[in-house]
Amino acid sequence: MQKLVVLTGAGISAESGIATFRDANGLWEGHNVMEVASPEGWRKNKELVLDFYNQRRKACLTAKPNAAHRILAELEADFDVTIITQNVDNLHEKAGSTKIIHLHGELFKSQSTLDPRLVYPIEGWELKVGDKCEMGSQLRPFIVWFGEQVPMMDAALEATQQADIFAIVGTSLLVYPAASLIDYASPKIPKYLIDPMIARISSLPNLIKLEEAASTGVARMASMLKDLN
Structure with a gap:
């Protein structure tokens, strides 16, 4: 075969x-990509990053x-x-x-911020501040960000x-x-x-x-x- x-x-x-791409003006769903798709953006505002991917995940649940x-x-x-x-x-x-x-990366998975080998499925659409891996570290979206x-x-x-x-x-x-x-x-x-x-x-x-x-x-x-x- x-x-x-x-x-x-x-x-x-x-x-x-x-829409999984950047607009011509460099925005991604209205956000500067570095705010929601970079390690620096994550360190600066975890809530914003988590909400951004939560909304993408929510939309994807019904997409066919x-x-x-x-x-x-x-x-x-x-x-x-x-x-x-x-x-x-x-x-x-x-x-x-x-x-x-x-x-x-994959939208419906999360990743440990302490050990990137620890990857978990996300049930539903929401990943929140306080959701932690088995080692006690905050979970992040399982997405390859700019600079990674x-x-x-x-x-x-x-x-x-x-x-x-x-x-x-x-x-x-x-x-x-x-x-x-x-x-x-x-x-x-x-x-x-x-x-x-x-x-x-x-x-x-x-x-x-x-x-x-x-x-x-x-x-x-x-x-x-x-x-x-």
Whole structure:
């Protein structure tokens, strides 16, 4: 079974009503990103950071996977599919995908501020000041903030290097290190790039550009893949 590796970004979740990206003015849902997505912001105002993610989590509880999520899950019938996502929502899980690498963390998990290896599921949508890990330290959102290492990057690189087919869905290719993954895919394999506004990238062999929304672009890719399979 061929290995299909798919990097997904904010565009795939936008069609489900989730804004997981910064506006052009540098704000994220009305906040300066450094206030709600950095270690400095956390130290300055834990209540603000917790409330910000509580509201994102609350909205995500009712969000549903769209056609793009569902088709990627359905492709597991014909391919060994690995999803590498920059999104922190759980829509790939809801759609039924089984192999998911979350580069930037997971909205429905919390993490010890004393020992980052201690990670816990969040039931419902609320994480509060006073919620502590088993060692007695405050829990923080299990999110990779600006200035922090991306612990799942090695796993993402390994999956990309092993891919027989590589696809990028709904991302501007401006956020690093995720944007560099395409450079690690074998030059011999097909690479699908799906986005309404495809970023200008250096010429790559076997690059197929589908300049459209995630749902329709993934459907077209799936049809093309099944014709080749």
